[in-house]
Amino acid sequence: MRILIVDDETLVRKTMQSQIPAPHQVFLAEDRDEALKVLDQHIIDLVFTDLSLDDSPDRLGLHLIQEITKNSPSTVVVAMTGHDEAHLVEACMKAGAVDYLLKPFDAGTLTQVLRKAPVLHRLLRKNQTLKVQAGKRLVQPLDLSTKSPAFKAVLDLAKKIRGSGPSILIRGESGSGKEIMAQYLWSLENDTSRPFIAVNCGAIPSHLAESELFGHKKGAFTGATENRAGKFESADGGDIFLDELATLSLDLQVKLLRVLSSGDIYPVGSDTGRKVNCRTIAATNENLEELIREKKFREDVFFRIKNFTITLPPLRERKEDILDLAQDFLRAGNYGDKHFSKDAEQLLLSYSWPGNIRELKSAIEVASVLVDGHEITAKDLTPHLVQSSPVYEDVIKNASITEIDEKALEGRYSHVVSEFELKLIEFAMQKKGSESAAARYLGIPRSTLGDLRRRLQGIKK
Known part of the structure; x- marks a missing residue:
């Protein structure tokens, strides 16, 4: 003490x-x-x-x-x-x-x-x-389970690093459950008195970000009528979760580095620092290495934050959990005795879920509200999936299976799918002009689009 x-x-x-x-x-x-x-x-x-x-x-x-x-x-x-x-x-x-x-x-x-x-x-x-947290959803301890070997490895790693180090980096595609994983890491400490403060860095206006994170002194700027504690101070003794870490400005990254290095925070308007003792859990769906090369993210912050890194598998790589997650969302929504038909379950398992767990939850919530009967069918789910997006319709609206060259397809399924994926990405790039815009258009993280593009171009060569 x-x-x-x-x-x-x-x-x-x-x-x-x-x-x-x-x-x-x-x-x-x-x-x-x-x-x-x-x-x-x-x-x-x-x-x-x-x-x-x-x-x-x-x-x-x-x-x-x-x-x-x-x-x-x-x-x-x-x-x-x-x-x-x-x-x-x-x-x-x-x-x-x-x-x-x-x-x-x-x-x-x-x-x-x-x-x-x-x-x-x-x-x-x-x-x-x-x-x-008054007026917000109160943080509750989590006990995650899985049937997926890929996600089981993640949970095993989380247990190994329990109580270790001042920082953890969670990486994964958008919607893959990074905040849930941060909350799970907090839960593993078995102390509900420890604060868990979640901050969506991308949602904070740039001119307010420093005050939001580190607090301010009375009179520091117009409207600062009293001293105010920042998120880091509120998290003292517990965990602070910084979602969308890559959206922080370079200037703010310098101040974050100071906290990560020494635990010192400097409220806006104060020349005197103060010590905080909290664990920083950061998350991003961006390719930080690429941002470092582009001078958009500081390398020293990256090396400081990535001491322990947890990479979440996308939902398409943990098919074993999809039906259980779907049932959990159905129960959590209190939608009565509604259930999934066999064809709905087949769709849930076969769909690629580019929006990951977030898309799964959204599709089930919307379908559950709109369906009249007790059974949710594939037809009820389909309109709410990314497949109905404009880019999908633009590319395949005139395609049909009869147009495929059967000899070209025979024994070459993976190659044909890769060719189609590459054409889809090239179409989006041509239409939008940059990887970031193309990724938003396709509904996938920029890092995922970049990785896919490089891999598919390598296959083509």
């Missing part, structure tokens, strides 16, 4: 410090101003503060308690005083203190407080996490 002792008597501070064993980190302050400076530079777990700082008649210690509980609500505050007065105890509790020590107290009393402080800190932290 990071512990702050605030007392205007040097002997009291030094004695208490000597009685607090390692690995606790202890900070000392003799007055309110020094205490606030420490609190501005570090995220403190436990504060012992004297009530009569500098023998002030208005008991500055009470004001300090109020400031701490307002600006750092997950910090455990213990008041200390030489006056045994009932009204003072009540005032301390109202100000936000969780305990009250009467001076002089012995080492045994201090040990008891240190023993129960982590429990109190977890409760305050969990309460603060619930407030941060």
Whole structure:
């Protein structure tokens, strides 16, 4: 724990410090101003503060308690005083203190407080996490299962790296379940008091991104009417999930590197950094190596974030899980006793799912709402699949099986499919002019399109 002792008597501070064993980190302050400076530079777990700082008649210690509980609500505050007065105890509790020590107290009393402080800190932290998530879907522990060997290898890796390292990179196609995997990694720690703060980097306006991630000081810019904690500070002691990592600007990547390297965050408008202790889980569907070559992503951030990398298989590579996932989505939606017909199950298994789990969930939710009967058929699902997209219709609207050269097809199925895939990509490239635009047109990640294009061109040669 990071512990702050605030007392205007040097002997009291030094004695208490000597009685607090390692690995606790202890900070000392003799007055309110020094205490606030420490609190501005570090995220403190436990504060012992004297009530009569500098023998002030208005008991500055009470004001300090109020400031701490307002600006750092997950910090455990213990008041200390030489006056045994009932009204003072009540005032301390109202100000936000969780305990009250009467001076002089012995080492045994201090040990008891240190023993129960982590429990109190977890409760305050969990309460603060619930407030941060108020109005949003609360994060719940996950227990993932699979029949797919490819996904089982991913789950085994996730268990191996549990509690390891300050950062994890999750890679995978759009819709493949990267946030679910991040939540699963959080769940493996078996501590629901640990915050899990999810941030969609691509959804934050560029001019607000720094403040959103690292917070800001009062007066830092127009509209900054009070100090505000950023997402990293809210995640202290837990996990922060940065989705769409590649969308961060190069300037912001520099600041992210500082957090990953040293744990220091600098709120906007502050020259003073403060330490945070959280694990960063980042996710992307982009080819970061390609972005580095294009000078659009920093190589040092990449090497810092990829210490442990989890690559999620696309849904087409975990066919064994498709029907189970479909049934899970059907049950979760409370659509009554609806079920899939045999031809619907065949379609679910044969379709390529370019939008992965997200597309599967969407197709099932829409079909379940629109179908009148109890049975969901292939006909009910088909209109909601990517196959009905404009590019598909543009390419194959005049095609028919009778136009295929049977001799050219015989024994060469894979080659013919590869040729068609390449023509599909070349069509989209010609129509849209760039890989990024073509990928959006086809409904697949740019990294997937680039990989497919290079592989198929290699086959053609």
